[in-house]
Amino acid sequence: MAESDLLTSDGPRRIAVVSMHTSPTASLGQNANGGLNVYVREVCTAFSDRGIATDIFTRKQSPDDPGVESLAALSRVIYLPAGRPLDKYSLYDEVPAFAVRILDFARSEGLAYDLLFSNYWLSGEVACLLRPQLAAGWTHIAHTLGLVKNRTLAAGARPEPALRIRVEREIAHQADLLVASTNDEAGDLVGAYGADPEHVVVVPPGVDPSMFQPIDREEARRKIGYGSGRLLLFVGRLERLKGVEVAIRALALLRDRRHDDVRLLVLGEDSRDGDESEMVRLKTIATELGVRDHIDFLGSVAHHELPFFYSAANVCVMPSYSESFGLVGLEAQACGTPVVGSDVTGLRSVVRDDVSGYLIDGHEPAAYAERIGRLLDNPELAVQMGRRGRLLAQRYSWRRTADRLQDLFEGVVERAQVRVQATARHE
């Protein structure tokens, strides 16, 4: 295909979204399914409302996955075979074949795309291979960066391999536009990966304000089956990075200090980022500490049910070792729940220390127990912090995220068109 054939009409935009390793339709809080999936789903739905069509290419993970599934009026998910490896690193070997299948699909449907939008490093590598055949312009969002994760690994966590970092560096140099969720991530793309600052933009993710809003605590507790005791909440994929062990150790300390009605609810399932089950490890630690009976591991819960859990909880706990953003913190705040989390870059952009919760330097359980205890002992303070968190959360919405992306994507498409026309003139 000649590059000039890539120019689509001035009509509605059509974007090829690559989300190779996980699907926006997957159940959240298990395997690798978390913030990235929510992001792709929400952005593509908001684009559809604006008349922008998206085809989201993901891998078939089970024989039950359909060929094509509708996500919104103008958004569909296309499931293509890409082996069925359990380990995301071995998925890298499937990248060339997956890219060819995307091209074959587009050709068979006679489709042209204005832009490639890749999510996560594996999809970035797919986009690297597809450009320029599939679309002239390419925007990438990393969601997390290997070098950043490796800086603050939890004990026993597997470091991200050199392969990932090499691929991320290649993407940072080649994509037309790199979307970062925070200023810190933008700084890392430039400082650690050598991206051109002109190609890096910060667009924070969002939250759905109509879904995540405070619900009367008693009503929320009735709905999820809890009574009057005090509740701590953890929400997320279970892997070492999320630091759930710290929350369990903090709970044990709180119970030693006469907070004996406190329970911890753990929502989410094993991320299976290795051979070990984090859930089994956490249950063993809880048993050793004598708090197993005070923790409920509730498995993954549907996104739309989470407002009941956030509203039922006295405190949302996020002791993560790294977070590129931390949608859970934003969702908790949108429901008026204070957050006690680690002072890592992503959470710093969501939670304000001493305003909407507490950010703690390091992972010392006693420090978490102390801050959580402050909020449990002073319900008025917790209400105030919850109220302020809600105000902070009102600055974010998926609509706002999509507005900003739409503007930026338009710029990438226009510059790509100029580039293609100039190349065609010289040929």
Ligand code: UDP
């Ligand atoms: N989530 C969910 N159900 C669960 C666990 C998690 O819906 O049982 C959602 C959660 O509400 C959030 C996302 O998964 O929207 C996790 O995003 P976050 O940015 O906190 O973490 P990540 O997965 O990106 O590390």
